[in-house]
Amino acid sequence: MPPTLLCVDADRSYCEILARAFEAEGYRVHTAHDGEAALAAARALRPDLVTLDVMLPKRDGFAVLEAMRTAEAGGPRTPVLFLAGGAATPAYRARAEALGASGIVTKPVPLDRLLSLVAGELESRSRATARRAAQQAPAPAARSVSGPLLEGSLAEVGFPALLHHLHGLRATGVLHLQCGKKKKKIQLAEGRPVAVKSNLVQETLGQLLAASGKISLDVMHESLLRVQRGEGLHGQILVAMHMLDEEDLAHALRHQAEEKLLEVFEWADGRFRFDRGARLSGGNVLSLKESPANLVLRGVMTRVTPDAIDAFFAAHAEEYVAPSEAPFYRFQDVDLDAAAEALLARVDGTRTLDDLLPLDERSRRLLYALHAVARIECRPAPAPAPTVRQPAPPDEASAAPGAQAPRAPRHEPASMHAPRAPQRADVPPAAPRRAEAAHAPASPRSAAAAAPPPAARPPAPGAAPRVAPPPRPARSDAGRLRPDPLVETPAHRAAAAAYVAPAAPRAPAPDEDALRAELSGMSERLRGRDYFAVLGVTRTATDEQIRDAYFALAKRTHPDRFSGASEALRRAAEDLFSLVSRAYETLGHRDRRNEYLRAEMTRERDRAEVEEGERALRAELCFQKGVGALKRKAYGEAREQFEQAVKHYPQEGEYHAYLGYALWLADPGAIGSVHEARQHLLRGRKLAPSSDKPYLFLGRLYKAEGKDAQAEKMFQRAVELDPDCVDAIRELRLIDMRRQRSKSLVQRILRR
Structure with a gap:
């Protein structure tokens, strides 16, 4: 009998992707999305391992594990692997160790590493427990890299969320997509789209060039005849016919590849399958210069259907929107203009989506996009009126073991990505995921329509007084926001596209040579230094000064800035971002900072970084010198x-x-x-x-x-x-x- 896993995460899209990945490895998988459901499932199923989100509604992950340990007193302990959306602070690690957790990792965690951690923990458990070893086979070995890893419905996990999560999981392989007769394949390299293939006739090179007026229909037909006669590739034939030059052809091929990818954002449903480690033969190369987050932003702003935007607002209308806690998502490369930054400043955890209404179409799309890339979160409870826009990481005072009282809002869970409907109360939480309709509703809109209206909530202690919001768009009988006139017209794409372009001209992106020089300079300056020197602050700096320094440095070292660079440069950026994040985790709170200062003179610093980094x-340093010599x-x-x-x-x-x-x-x-x-x-x-x-x-x-x-x-x-x-x-x-x-x-x- 294969091992049983319980996957618990407040983000249904992320939970669904992980569950399907675990199933492809041969495990039996059940899911839950809040602390109470997780505890009930753990008691009913007695799983072999639990992956547990720290920030859950109703009961946080630490409280869930504490209750599990109480119930297991005197018997075998269930291995639990914590997944932390924010910084895995020393206090978090201490609590996890005190409760006997197998470990705590910070999201996003590469999929290969997560699967390895789970397999290793199950193998150790199988060896250590004779009873389990007699009843169950050892943890399954890793599948062939060309085997199907995960598959599902785009109605359950939307394409923006799927693309975002695969980037966070650093997935490498081929993503197969199908909607009716439409079929597409996308090659991913560490979560970044690098090639695409399509079966749509209208996305062939000749059709796109004819539609854009670059060539006539007669030229297209003549060139296609020459292709059929075996005279060469279509683009090369058009160059030989002097219809295009080499530069025109290169730009046309780049436009063709991007069109094949962006068209998927328009799909309302369909199926996906991800083949881990597979390689795509043929297809168009995607020479994308933008970060994956900016790619999702562009797709949402220009292609996602109005119905998908409406479904998101209907599903999360009464939830509070706040900035993301996770450093990786908070500082990812997302291009926003002044109007977008002004809207983002209103997202402080004290307002619901409904409170932000009315919004024009571009602003609605922007919020959907920022939610899809986890730049903002939806929470069930409000935050206190903030003193700064970004929330500080959790402190030890709020991390008392077993605390179940309402926590500070930065501990509240985030629905970080795709729209999701509320969980139905009439489905037993311990039921298997395949039969658990509440965990994967077929339609977010229909689920939102069936959900009862939430009860009025009193303001949280210390929260800013709630001001009556301006008039909101009317709702239909189905509970869906009625789109404004802009949504119902074909002009919504043009309006959205205009929003993507910043009002002020952006400075050109630095080329790879400049990025190499910048990263190498920062690496030489920061590596081997103490955490105060890493952040560039004095030992008497305040919490706010340290936070500001961290925000500025995290943006410069975020791996998204180097998404189009070489593998070695990306790896060096990830190591440097990890170093900066560790420095802030240690110094970002006064108590942890004082502990670091007290121990600084007595401990032997571990100055060695990961060998590969x-x-x-x-x-990189040798390479730069070589380029200079060349x-x-x-x-x-x-x-x-x-x-x-x-x-x-x-x-x-x-x-x-x-x-x-x-x-x-x-x-x-x-x-x-x-x-x-x-x-x-x-x-x-x-x-x-x-x-x-x-x-x-x-x-x-x-x-x-x-x-x-x-x-x-x-x-x-x-x-x-x-x-x-x-x-x-x-x-x-x-x-x-x-x-x-x-x-x-x-x-x-x-x-x-």
Whole structure:
């Protein structure tokens, strides 16, 4: 009999995704979404392991575990793994250890790590408990990386929430999507979309170009006939017909890929399946420069249907909206204009969604998007009037074991992502998830309509007086907000798109070289320093000064800023963000700060970071020096630096590509050097298939060897991956000029 897991989380979308992931590993999974339901399920099911959200409504996670331990007195203890949405403070860790928890991890936790923790804990339990070992098989081994990991309905987990959660889980694989006859596949790399494939005829290159007026229907049909005759790819044929140049083609392919992805935001239902570790063959490369959160924001603002927005407001109308507690979500890269920032300033935990009404269509979409990416949360109880917009992390006073009294609002649970309906009271909480209609309603709107109206709540102690809100939009008999005229017209997309563009022009995003230099400078300054130096504050700084310093530094080091960079750079950013977060967890509260100061003189500091992160940083430093030497044409020095970068971090494809290029430039006439250079370039192309540099350098090598056809293909691929690759565009234009001169010469000879 497979092990039984109880998955408890206030966020139904997140809970659903985790449950399906655990089921794919062979476990029997049940779910619950509040403390009372979790405790009832634990008593009825006697699960082999519980994943338990710390911040739950009705009873927090620590109170649930305390009650479980009381009931288990004298018997075997159920392993419990805490998932903390905010900072896993020392007080949290101390409480978890005192209650015998298996551990506490901060969300978002990579899926591979979570599955490994669960499997390891179940394996230890199976060895330690003879009775369990006799009745149950050991925890199942990891599935093949190409096997289906999780699947479900887009009506239960909306596409914005699904994309957001897969990014938080750092999922790598292929996401299969189907809605009726529509089928799409999205390749994810650590949660970032990098390629997409579609079966829609209207999303083919010719159809998109014809619809935009770039080519005529006659040209489209003629070029398609040439494709059928095997003369080449559609884009290349259009270039040969002089309908497009290489730069136009690159931009058209990028637009095609983005259209295939953004169209999914319009789906109201459908099915999804995620194949962990799988690779997508073919498809369009997504050269997205924006963070995953900004991608979700753009999709919601321009594509999500008005019905989905209405369903969100109906499901959460009486809940209080507040900024997210989790540092990872709070500081993710989300571009907001002045109007959006002004609206976000009103989200302080003291107002419900209804209190914020009336809102125009753009503001409604913005709130939905910010909720989808967990920038804001919906809570059942109000917060006290805040002194600053962002809430401080929990303190020890509110963390007394077993406390069940109403907590400070920053401890209240968050419905962080997709709209969800209230849980029905007539379904037993311990029932299996598949039969638990209340845990996965088929329609958020229908569930919201069936839910009884909530009772009036008295203001929380210390809360600001409730002011009567302005007139709200009327509700229909179904309980859904009636859309304003803008929603009902086809112009809602244009209005939403106009909102996405900031009112003031944004500064151009820094290129990767600038990000490398910035991150390396911060790493050299912060690593090995005490936590006060990490945050850049004095030992006499106040809580507010420390919080302000942390907010500023967390935004600069957030991994989303480096989402389009190399793997080594992303890993170094994640390590640095983790260091900054640990510093704030320790210094952000006066009692913890004093404890740190008292222990500072007696403890031996652990200055070593994760080995892989250290190697990544050393590799980055060598790589930067190599790039500088390459610009100075000091090819021998560049080769030595790139060799060191490859030695420190051999799995980074760009390091191999630059090393191969430097080897060739240092000694272009030596057969051995050329062969070694080609091997490194091919290795770089394999390790970094979405980077333009291996293709650009291979193209130059083939060009020098007189292999013009192969060189042209490499340059074309480089432009496809990065339409702004000026060097590859220049090389293609030179090739085209030589081809035209050659044709002219042949024509002159034939005339004679």
